[in-house]
Amino acid sequence: MSQPVSERKSIGREAGSRAQRQRNTDNGTERHDAIYRSISDAVIEHRLKPGARLREDALSEVFGVSRTGIRKILQRLALEQLVTLTPQRGASVTRPTADEAKDVFAARQMVECGLMAEVAKRITEDNIRELRNLARQERDALRSGEQSTAIKISAAFHERLAQLSGNDTLAEFVAGLCSRSSLILAVYGNSGHLGCETHDHGELIQLLEQGDGGQARDFMDRHLKAIEASLLIVEEAAEVPDLYRIFGS
Amino acid sequence: MSQPVSERKSIGREAGSRAQRQRNTDNGTERHDAIYRSISDAVIEHRLKPGARLREDALSEVFGVSRTGIRKILQRLALEQLVTLTPQRGASVTRPTADEAKDVFAARQMVECGLMAEVAKRITEDNIRELRNLARQERDALRSGEQSTAIKISAAFHERLAQLSGNDTLAEFVAGLCSRSSLILAVYGNSGHLGCETHDHGELIQLLEQGDGGQARDFMDRHLKAIEASLLIVEEAAEVPDLYRIFGS
DNA sequence: CCTCTCTCTATTGTATACGAAATTAAATGA
DNA sequence: TCATTTAATTTCGTATACAATAGAGAGAGG
Numbered sequence: 297m298s299q300p301v302s303e304r305k306s307i308g309r310e311a312g313s314r315a316q317r318q319r320n321t322d323n324g325t326e327r328h329d330a331i332y333r334s335i336s337d338a339v340i341e342h343r344l345k346p347g348a349r350l351r352e353d354a355l356s357e358v359f360g361v362s363r364t365g366i367r368k369i370l371q372r373l374a375l376e377q378l379v380t381l382t383p384q385r386g387a388s389v390t391r392p393t394a395d396e397a398k399d400v401f402a403a404r405q406m407v408e409c410g411l412m413a414e415v416a417k418r419i420t421e422d423n424i425r426e427l428r429n430l431a432r433q434e435r436d437a438l439r440s441g442e443q444s445t446a447i448k449i450s451a452a453f454h455e456r457l458a459q460l461s462g463n464d465t466l467a468e469f470v471a472g473l474c475s476r477s478s479l480i481l482a483v484y485g486n487s488g489h490l491g492c493e494t495h496d497h498g499e500l501i502q503l504l505e506q507g508d509g510g511q512a513r514d515f516m517d518r519h520l521k522a523i524e525a526s527l528l529i530v531e532e533a534a535e536v537p538d539l540y541r542i543f544g545s
Numbered sequence: 546m547s548q549p550v551s552e553r554k555s556i557g558r559e560a561g562s563r564a565q566r567q568r569n570t571d572n573g574t575e576r577h578d579a580i581y582r583s584i585s586d587a588v589i590e591h592r593l594k595p596g597a598r599l600r601e602d603a604l605s606e607v608f609g610v611s612r613t614g615i616r617k618i619l620q621r622l623a624l625e626q627l628v629t630l631t632p633q634r635g636a637s638v639t640r641p642t643a644d645e646a647k648d649v650f651a652a653r654q655m656v657e658c659g660l661m662a663e664v665a666k667r668i669t670e671d672n673i674r675e676l677r678n679l680a681r682q683e684r685d686a687l688r689s690g691e692q693s694t695a696i697k698i699s700a701a702f703h704e705r706l707a708q709l710s711g712n713d714t715l716a717e718f719v720a721g722l723c724s725r726s727s728l729i730l731a732v733y734g735n736s737g738h739l740g741c742e743t744h745d746h747g748e749l750i751q752l753l754e755q756g757d758g759g760q761a762r763d764f765m766d767r768h769l770k771a772i773e774a775s776l777l778i779v780e781e782a783a784e785v786p787d788l789y790r791i792f793g794s
Numbered sequence: 795c796c797t798c799t800c801t802c803t804a805t806t807g808t809a810t811a812c813g814a815a816a817t818t819a820a821a822t823g824a
Numbered sequence: 825t826c827a828t829t830t831a832a833t834t835t836c837g838t839a840t841a842c843a844a845t846a847g848a849g850a851g852a853g854g
Contacts (some may be wrong), residue, residue, distance in 0.1 A: 325632055351805070362839045363806090368620065375624050384845060385808060399714040400715045406715070465648040466655070469718055600835070610834090611809045633815060635836060 330367045331359050333363055339378050339389055340451065340475055341444035342482035346391035350379060376472050378479065390479065394529045397480045401524040404473050408454065409513050411461040412492065416509035417420075424505050430456065431497040446480075451478050453497055477523075484527040496522075564681055580608050580699045588627050588638055589724055591699065595640035599628060625721050627728065634640035639728065643778045646729045650773040652721050657703065657769065658762050660710040660719075666757035673754050678744040679705065693731075700727050702746055726772075730793035733776040745771075 297388035335355075340343045355366045374381040379388040392400075430453045437445040450472040496519050503512040554763075584604075589595045604615045623630040629639040679702045686694040700723040707719035745768050752761040 353805075364838055364840090367807095370619060371617065372624070375621070384806065385847090396714070399712045402712055403715045410655045410659070460618070463648045463651055465645070465722075466652045471651070473714075536699065602835080613808060613810090616837095633816090633836065 315387070327361070328365055331361065331365075332372060334359075335373060336371065336376075336378060336475065337448065339373075340448055340478040340482075343444070343445075344389050346389050346479065348389045350389065351386040352386065377476055383408055392480045392483060394475065394484075395489075396476075397484060397524075397527065397529065400473055400476050400480060401520060404454075404470070404477065405517065405520045407466055407470055408458065409516050410465060411458055411463070412504075412513040412516050413509035414461045414463070415457060415514050416504050416507050418448060418462055419460055419504050424501060427453065427497075427501050427504075429454065431501065433499065447478050447481055447485075450497075451475065480527070481523075484529055486526055486528050570627075576610070577614055578701065580610065580614070581621060584618065584622060585625075585627060585724065586697065588622075589697055589727040589731075591696075591728075592693070593638050595638050595728065595732055597638045599636040599638065601635065616650075626725055639750070641729045641732060643733075645725075646733060646773075646776065646778065649722055649725050649729060650769060652728065653703075653719070654766065654769045656715055656719055656722070657707065658765050660707055660712070660715060661753075661762040661765055662724060662758035663710045663712070664706060665753050665756050665761050667711055668680075668709055668753050668756075673750060676702065676705065676750050676753075677747075680750060683746065696727050696730055696734075700724065733778055735775055735777050 298493045311441065335344070335350075344350075350370065352363045352366050352370070355370075356363045359366070370379060370381065373379040374387065377390055379387045381387050417536050430449060434449040437443075437449060454474050455467070455471045458467040461467065500512060500515050500519065503515055584593070584599075593599075599619065601612045601615050601619070604619075605612045608615070619628060619636045622628040623636070629638050630635045676749065677697060683695050683698040683702065686698060688693075703723050704716070704720045707716040710716065712730055749761060749764050749768065754766055
């Protein structure tokens with residue numbers, strides 16, 4: 297369980313090497329993007345659990361790309377805080393701390409709520425349709441019990457919403473926050489009571505359709521507060537327990 | 546001027562190679578960080594102008610590190626939007642567009658203003674002293690006509706302010722925005738009328754010292770609006786001019 | 795039986811070499 | 825004289841090889 301990748305060490309070893317040799321001709325950027333998304337999704341959907349080590353060799357064998365490319369991807373993931381890169385020990389899926397969770401949700405509350413007015417102003421019929429579509433997919437995933445898929449789609453919903461504000465910088469920031477939130481939900485989430493309530497997003501869309509930015513903002517505020525409140529934040533053990541304090545002097 | 550680095554091509558060529566070979570023993574991360582800061586500062590202080598190409602082997606010769614390390618640093622800078630990495634043509638200092646400038650300042654307004662209340666609550670005597678120190682340094686730099694230094698210190702001031710909120714995620718975001726702002730100021734800045742007025746920061750510190758979060762927020766709002774208003778945004782030429790529209794049908 | 799130390803292996807960090815793509819310059823034809 | 829095509833040079837993208845380090849495991853001593 298702690299080495300989720302190395303289980304498949306033997307998959308496509310020589311085949312991978314050959315494939316990548318030939319692929320040199322076509323556009324490598326796409327391939328790297330695909331791998332990036334692949335790992336990112338695995339982390340977000342909790343198929344790679346926090347703390348899992350991501351060895352460069354193993355990844356390069358699985359994806360048939362040399363370590364150089366993997367390192368690039370890993371660095372990108374590290375800057376998004378999805379993986380942690382410890383200096384001489386390699387990469388591992390980040391294990392978000394309670395503080396981090398608090399910060400991320402505070403950030404989301406500030407930015408996403410702040411964006412609602414602009415979104416309500418700029419939203420079009422097409423956008424509404426698209427959002428409804430996402431909300432429906434999320435509901436379906438939730439019904440069929442695919443929690444991780446639901447979490448991913450929920451993140452995509454919030455991400456798209458931020459994009460509609462027209463501010464690319466803030467949209468990108470929100471996207472990063474949503475990814476991290478997915479990870480946080482995967483760790484601290486109460487499995488019985490998933491992050492976003494099913495009907496929440498639908499209601500929000502309705503408010504936006506009416507062009508009521510103020511109410512949308514308030515709704516988003518409650519929505520995010522509700523998600524945060526649903527987290528099971530356990531006070532984590534200190535790295536090195538303070539035995540003196542615990543056992544008296 | 547368009548190849549600001551290659552002028553010094555011959556500096557420390559073999560010496561660099563030897564040095565790095567030996568330096569393998571001590572911590573290489575520091576060296577990379579130093580190079581990163583070096584380039585970052587050069588961009589922020591406008592010694593490297595927007596559009597300037599950053600050739601990998603030129604940088605590797607200047608800093609005495611192999612291209613591999615340079616690439617890593619360049620990617621980090623690219624993710625912070627300080628340099629642009631065009632697929633098959635290498636790295637260059639990003640030339641912020643007017644839209645980007647607008648987005649960045651909108652983001653700063655939302656986040657930095659939103660943070661003021663928390664900052665006012667948490668600020669300590671030591672923090673006040675530190676901020677006053679920065680404000681003084683900025684004033685001095687401005688008096689001696691060192692605009693680029695003043696811009697850098699001003700960014701550091703805003704950055705530190707955000708850190709005091711205790712929300713690391715938002716603080717990092719603000720730090721990135723400040724770097725980009727420096728670049729924007731370097732491009733669109735009216736040289737007669739530098740971004741932050743000298744007395745502004747001092748006044749802000751005073752409001753924070755009094756613990757008046759509301760007023761601090763309003764002040765920051767005006768402050769950022771003033772900076773943005775001071776920008777000389779020229780409508781940029783479209784990549785490919787629409788000749789039909791210009792010359793009639 | 796537990797703990798401490800030493801060695802060895804596994805994994806990362808860095809440099810270098812090779813191959814591909816793009817831009818530039820020159821040459822030739824219209 | 826200008827445009828078009830081709831060749832050459834420059835620069836990036838990727839793989840591989842080698843060096844260094846941290847962690848695990850075994851062995852010895854208490």
